[in-house]
Amino acid sequence: xxxxxxxxxxxxxxxxxxxxxxxxxxxxxxxxxxxxxxxxxxxxxxxxxxxxxxxxxxxxxxxxxxxxxxxxxxxxxxxxxxxxxxxxxxxxxxxxxxxxxxxxxxxxxxxxxxxxxxxxxxxxxxxxxxxxxxxxxxxxxxxxxxxxxxxxxxxxxxxxxxxxxxxxxxxxxxxxxxxxxxxxxxxxxxxxxxxxxxxxxxxxxxxxxxxxxxxxxxxxxxxxxxxxxxxxxxxxxxxxxxxxxxxxxxxxxxxxxxxxxxxxxxxxxxxxxxxxxxxxxxxxxxxxxxxxxxxxxxxxxxxxxxxxxxxxxxxxxxxxxxxxxxxxxxxxxxxxxxxxxxxxxxxxxxxxxxxxxxxxxxxxxxxxxxxxxxxxxxxxxxxxxxxxxxxxx
Amino acid sequence: xxxxxxxxxxxxxxxxxxxxxxxxxxxxxxxxxxxxxxxxxxxxxxxxxxxxxxxxxxxxxxxxxxxxxxxxxxxxxxxxxxxxxxxxxxxxxxxxxxxxxxxxxxxxxxxxxxxxxxxxxxxxxxxxxxxxxxxxxxxxxxxxxxxxxxxxxxxxxxxxxxxxxxxxxxxxxxxxxxxxxxxxxxxxxxxxxxxxxxxxxxxxxxxxxxxxxxxxxxxxxxxxxxxxxxxxxxxxxxxxxxxxxxxxxxxxxxxxxxxxxxxxxxxxxxxxxxxxxxxxxxxxxxxxxxxxxxxxxxxxxxxxxxxxxxxxxxxxxxxxxxxxxxxxxxxxxxxxxxxxxxxxxxxxxxxxxxxxxxxxxxxxxxxxxxxxxxxxxxxxxxxxxxxxxxxxxxxxxxxxxxxxxxxxxxxxxxxxxxxxxxxxxxxxxxxxxxxxxxxxxxxxxxxxxxxxxxxxxxxxxx
Numbered sequence: 001x002x003x004x005x006x007x008x009x010x011x012x013x014x015x016x017x018x019x020x021x022x023x024x025x026x027x028x029x030x031x032x033x034x035x036x037x038x039x040x041x042x043x044x045x046x047x048x049x050x051x052x053x054x055x056x057x058x059x060x061x062x063x064x065x066x067x068x069x070x071x072x073x074x075x076x077x078x079x080x081x082x083x084x085x086x087x088x089x090x091x092x093x094x095x096x097x098x099x100x101x102x103x104x105x106x107x108x109x110x111x112x113x114x115x116x117x118x119x120x121x122x123x124x125x126x127x128x129x130x131x132x133x134x135x136x137x138x139x140x141x142x143x144x145x146x147x148x149x150x151x152x153x154x155x156x157x158x159x160x161x162x163x164x165x166x167x168x169x170x171x172x173x174x175x176x177x178x179x180x181x182x183x184x185x186x187x188x189x190x191x192x193x194x195x196x197x198x199x200x201x202x203x204x205x206x207x208x209x210x211x212x213x214x215x216x217x218x219x220x221x222x223x224x225x226x227x228x229x230x231x232x233x234x235x236x237x238x239x240x241x242x243x244x245x246x247x248x249x250x251x252x253x254x255x256x257x258x259x260x261x262x263x264x265x266x267x268x269x270x271x272x273x274x275x276x277x278x279x280x281x282x283x284x285x286x287x288x289x290x291x292x293x294x295x296x297x298x299x300x301x302x303x304x305x306x307x308x309x310x311x312x313x314x315x316x317x318x319x320x321x322x323x324x325x326x327x328x329x330x331x332x333x334x335x336x337x338x339x340x341x342x343x344x345x346x347x348x349x350x351x352x353x354x355x356x357x358x359x360x361x362x363x364x365x366x367x368x369x370x371x372x373x374x375x376x377x378x379x380x381x382x383x384x385x386x387x388x389x390x391x392x393x
Numbered sequence: 394x395x396x397x398x399x400x401x402x403x404x405x406x407x408x409x410x411x412x413x414x415x416x417x418x419x420x421x422x423x424x425x426x427x428x429x430x431x432x433x434x435x436x437x438x439x440x441x442x443x444x445x446x447x448x449x450x451x452x453x454x455x456x457x458x459x460x461x462x463x464x465x466x467x468x469x470x471x472x473x474x475x476x477x478x479x480x481x482x483x484x485x486x487x488x489x490x491x492x493x494x495x496x497x498x499x500x501x502x503x504x505x506x507x508x509x510x511x512x513x514x515x516x517x518x519x520x521x522x523x524x525x526x527x528x529x530x531x532x533x534x535x536x537x538x539x540x541x542x543x544x545x546x547x548x549x550x551x552x553x554x555x556x557x558x559x560x561x562x563x564x565x566x567x568x569x570x571x572x573x574x575x576x577x578x579x580x581x582x583x584x585x586x587x588x589x590x591x592x593x594x595x596x597x598x599x600x601x602x603x604x605x606x607x608x609x610x611x612x613x614x615x616x617x618x619x620x621x622x623x624x625x626x627x628x629x630x631x632x633x634x635x636x637x638x639x640x641x642x643x644x645x646x647x648x649x650x651x652x653x654x655x656x657x658x659x660x661x662x663x664x665x666x667x668x669x670x671x672x673x674x675x676x677x678x679x680x681x682x683x684x685x686x687x688x689x690x691x692x693x694x695x696x697x698x699x700x701x702x703x704x705x706x707x708x709x710x711x712x713x714x715x716x717x718x719x720x721x722x723x724x725x726x727x728x729x730x731x732x733x734x735x736x737x738x739x740x741x742x743x744x745x746x747x748x749x750x751x752x753x754x755x756x757x758x759x760x761x762x763x764x765x766x767x768x769x770x771x772x773x774x775x776x777x778x779x780x781x782x783x784x785x786x787x788x789x790x791x792x793x794x795x796x797x798x799x800x801x802x803x804x805x806x807x808x809x810x811x812x813x814x815x816x817x818x819x820x821x822x823x824x825x826x827x828x829x830x831x832x833x834x835x836x837x838x839x840x841x842x843x844x845x846x847x848x849x850x851x852x853x854x855x
Binding site for chain 2: 071074077093095096097098099101102104105106107176198227228232235236292293297298301358359360362363364366367368370371373374383386387389390393
């Protein structure tokens, strides 16, 4: 044990020496961010360079969306970026492949102090923090048209459908998508968790799940129900669509379409087995992670910390309307007044962390949603059993 | 010259061994030494350049093994046991990684290292033979060929070696080795919970094969279902394009049709647009809120959108139809040339005998076409079994279904394999399916190919 420790320390010292001697040379860092964030990231990187003179920075920026980060990383970890933004549902897979550099020591204290507890938790697995919380907006809620629905109407899904039918309008939700459809199941009291063997636990086939599935069937059968992808919502909002479940990335499009009637609220309640239950939602964050195989871990940490600090997060809010995780930035009046972010933070009371969902869940959940959208008359219990058994493979 | 029937492999191998034992018995000290130290025989008899080449080859091989190959090959049995280590760096307050084993690299480089034995064996054999031959030539007091003379044979009676060596080497490096590597993955548990360098994977024997065939009912059901649809698709996609393309060509070629060139050009324009662009656009057109559904609804032909791509049967129908649209021009172009070659007297005598156009098509055109394009049909069929583009760009395998594991109703084996790899990181399962696809496709195409007219009646063309 001692010998091992000694060698480890010696090795670490050697690496440190190597890194220190390299400091005088160029520090090449590669950053991955989404297409939409490229301009701002580029700007922030220039600021970072200016704020840290004395080092020859050679920072390159690549386009990899937060949703694809894990996939692209696993293609070739050694060639992947030193710093990459990812949605926190990929956290577990990334940790399994030991891809993320842990944040510890004084840096850990700083991150914990600066960011909301929820966002820090979303980047933490088994007590270890694996990245810098970047934005807290990977969730969904309800956009609606104020001229059609009152604030009372949007409290209940049944009421919304009634009003929409009367007005000849549609309520939009992409039910054939595991991310959105979970809203009903999780609201009904079902759970998605990870077992000790690292496998998915999914109890959507219990009595609560069955009640939720019946509610979904009723919802999708309603004439006012409408499904589709983002482009459908963006095209139809204000026209045939009067309310739609989506996230902050659609905020500006919704505002453009609805103008004065633009409003957002937490998801409504739905009738589930005779009871009124509030629809839950996945709530996720975007995290800036540091590649554990980076040759310049320390410098990468430095840059990642800079890109997620208070000033940077405020810029992300101002230019991209992304919700900050930084406590001070989140308390900024401009952030507080943002309609979409306010709805999201109200919905977060029913938020369920997405890091306990493995990749195997999405496919079967989508298939189940599709069955519902296609108004299949198959036995719900049978479908749910299949869903649960597939998700837990 | 009659083709000599070759002996079975093991007999030839045994004879080869005997040959080398005989040469060892008859060999003198230097020849025998060549069995261990390559090039010894050539060096002793003054063929310095040749001897040095042999010796250098052996040295390079030992250097490669000791310096590189052995590091990976020694762990080939376990595919690594130590994952990478974390070390706390107090000064910088970061964890640094001490590289450990990486199962994937061990597997990859072990395959490379094992393959490196092959050139060594070949070099060793030619070294022994050169030593023996030199010894015999010396014993009969003949002069030995110099290095230049040896080298010159490469441009003369061993010219085939010179020509083929480069393609053979690239084929081995870039085709054979990757295939061996990927086949081996099918015998490991390389999946989402075994991702090196964080967590290593190891050998699991035939477990993946058993899972796909029977052990895991879900995998087995998915594989069976998707395989079935793959065949249905391949049959429809191949023959619909083939026959319709041919009919189109016939129609355009028909006497009395005006503006032949214009018609041909119009159909060929679909080729001019890159396939993936047109396919992605078409898939947008057929969504529930796409152009087609909107038009149908505005015209009050349907009241609710037709689930073109979200209903299993519709989606299957649509992919075949859209494939016809993008595929026909190719068959049309190809058929045009062949149709013009069919002797016109056949048609003339048929019309004198009073055959209807359909009879002419079935009795003259189709047999003639099948005879000429039999091998083409097979390659198209195999291409359709693996037709990733059309399926993935149109429906991405959807509509998703709970019947299949992470699959959809229009998924072909190859798109399913893609999903398993990219979304699920289930490389071992994907590799297993890849092996199955290969076996099925190879068996099928070899059998059918040998049954086609163009092979059986090669000499009776027309």
